Amino acid sequence: MAEKRTKVKKNIYFRVGLGITLFFVVLMFVGLIYTPYDPNAMNSSEKFLAPCLSHPMGTDNFGRDIFSRVLKGISMTGLVAVSTVAIGGTIGTIIGALTGFYGGIVDEIVMRINDTLNGFPSILLALVIVSILGPGKYNVILALGILFIPSFARIVRSEYINYKNRDFVKSARLMGAGSLRIIFLHIFPNILPTLLVTITIGFNNAVLAEAGLSYLGIGIQPPDASLGSMLSDAQSYLFSAPWYAVMPGMTIVLFVLGFSLLSEGICSK
Amino acid sequence: MLEIDNLTVEFGTKKVLDGVSLTAEKGKVLGIVGESGSGKTMTALAVMGLLSPDARVAEGSSIQLDGKELIGLPEKKLAAIRGNDIAMIFQEPMTSLNPTMRIGRQLEEALRLHGQKIPSKSWLREKVMEALKEACLPEPEKQYDRYPHELSGGMRQRVMIAMGTICRPDYLLCDEPTTALDVTTEKGILELINRIRTEHNMGIIFITHDLKLLRGFADKVAVMCKGKVVEQGSVEQIFNAPVEEYTRRLIASIPDRQHRRNVKAAGAEK
Ligand SMILES: Nc1ncnc2c1ncn2[C@@H]1O[C@H](COP(=O)(O)OP(=O)(O)O)[C@@H](O)[C@H]1O
Numbered sequence A: 001m002a003e004k005r006t007k008v009k010k011n012i013y014f015r016v017g018l019g020i021t022l023f024f025v026v027l028m029f030v031g032l033i034y035t036p037y038d039p040n041a042m043n044s045s046e047k048f049l050a051p052c053l054s055h056p057m058g059t060d061n062f063g064r065d066i067f068s069r070v071l072k073g074i075s076m077t078g079l080v081a082v083s084t085v086a087i088g089g090t091i092g093t094i095i096g097a098l099t100g101f102y103g104g105i106v107d108e109i110v111m112r113i114n115d116t117l118n119g120f121p122s123i124l125l126a127l128v129i130v131s132i133l134g135p136g137k138y139n140v141i142l143a144l145g146i147l148f149i150p151s152f153a154r155i156v157r158s159e160y161i162n163y164k165n166r167d168f169v170k171s172a173r174l175m176g177a178g179s180l181r182i183i184f185l186h187i188f189p190n191i192l193p194t195l196l197v198t199i200t201i202g203f204n205n206a207v208l209a210e211a212g213l214s215y216l217g218i219g220i221q222p223p224d225a226s227l228g229s230m231l232s233d234a235q236s237y238l239f240s241a242p243w244y245a246v247m248p249g250m251t252i253v254l255f256v257l258g259f260s261l262l263s264e265g266i267c268s269k
Numbered sequence B: 001m002l003e004i005d006n007l008t009v010e011f012g013t014k015k016v017l018d019g020v021s022l023t024a025e026k027g028k029v030l031g032i033v034g035e036s037g038s039g040k041t042m043t044a045l046a047v048m049g050l051l052s053p054d055a056r057v058a059e060g061s062s063i064q065l066d067g068k069e070l071i072g073l074p075e076k077k078l079a080a081i082r083g084n085d086i087a088m089i090f091q092e093p094m095t096s097l098n099p100t101m102r103i104g105r106q107l108e109e110a111l112r113l114h115g116q117k118i119p120s121k122s123w124l125r126e127k128v129m130e131a132l133k134e135a136c137l138p139e140p141e142k143q144y145d146r147y148p149h150e151l152s153g154g155m156r157q158r159v160m161i162a163m164g165t166i167c168r169p170d171y172l173l174c175d176e177p178t179t180a181l182d183v184t185t186e187k188g189i190l191e192l193i194n195r196i197r198t199e200h201n202m203g204i205i206f207i208t209h210d211l212k213l214l215r216g217f218a219d220k221v222a223v224m225c226k227g228k229v230v231e232q233g234s235v236e237q238i239f240n241a242p243v244e245e246y247t248r249r250l251i252a253s254i255p256d257r258q259h260r261r262n263v264k265a266a267g268a269e270k
């Protein structure tokens, strides 16, 4: 009975998470093609307007429409997150699948490198990589993408270690299936649920990491808007124009909440 | 003939198989019996070339299939042999089918992998249907599109048998195929294996910890204990005049095992 109740509750997590995430996906595309105002157009006569009908989220220190900038920011942050997870997820999954399945000395070496990378706080590593490559959105994507490889590799590897000795894999091998066929056709579909959870958590972390890097001023560069860079700009006006910080801040919170609920919901499915 | 001679397998310094010699013939049933941990599965895996990499097959061991030595054969050649000449059915019908593949798809995969010429898709489906029917799977059309978790344990084991025999191997290794099943289902599976054996003149190696199952089924029985074959002979010999104390104990333990099974089956009938 109690078990059933938590199941229903988890299902609600899944639905709400999916709802929020889909909403943000829509906003991402909207932000790419349409914003009510030009997000970079300055207007000195409309500085620091509080939220009102014509500017639902108010305006900033340059008189730019915050709602338009938040929309653009969602697109930018979303783009960074998707690319980052795509890079880290693909490379990490391939590394994890091969090392987990084959094992041996290569596995040992790769995993030690992995552990070492995992040992550093990831934001610190991102800082190092970005300061070498220079700031800008492509370098942020590259840095975060590299950073995400180890976590994917570790999780996928343990799944492959778990599955490679299952009877159905032995059975496939008995029938003469080659290793690559077993890795991709027979085992891979089995790890999809785990991979899905890892991907949602990855999005979550990518959004936070992008916001963090941009907040520190080494992420997305002006005039491009990102949720993190807006927060960074807003901090000097926290008391005079609190909506400037609150709007992008709340957006990040909601964005991340969506992914968290979603992964929680998938986990329990 | 499948001849295992002096097979010794070690993990480091631990001998899990110690000079095992067995012979299986086409059309006959060789029963291997022994308590758990006695090396029955290890013997089967060695024959299939599926030992884990840290296992070492000792010098002087030999496994010959119709006079052809299997030990030391390169993976490629081994793969061709085990698909077409020897098949294996595992103990746990829950884990021996891929949970993410439909039943029909898994059997098709078996046909594809065996390197048969596949004239058309409908031919594939027909062949699979034939195999499912031969294994007496109820409503084969329906099961074709189902996933393993939608089938009962007995049905899954029938699918495994269909999969193992779809390419008509000469030998079928069955590693405790009925241990996870209740008594009535077990009977059906044994009958099925026996029928396929007579119809296709297949050699069966039937592994079990339950000596009673082999009565009226096996032609020959080998008793294993701690990695060694301690006694070998016809079923009558083993039952009526067991030489080894260990074999006597195996026979004696039958009633209470039967009892435990019935209790379990009553609770988990499906
Ligand atoms: N990887 C391993 N390393 C060391 N010993 C092992 C390993 N795998 C199995 N064994 C040992 O091999 C013996 C035989 O096991 P097994 O063939 O599975 O027994 P059975 O199938 O008769 O129950 C057991 O005693 C087991 O502890």
Ligand SMILES: [Mg+2]
Binding pocket: B040, B041, B042, B175, B176
């Ligand atoms: Mg066993």
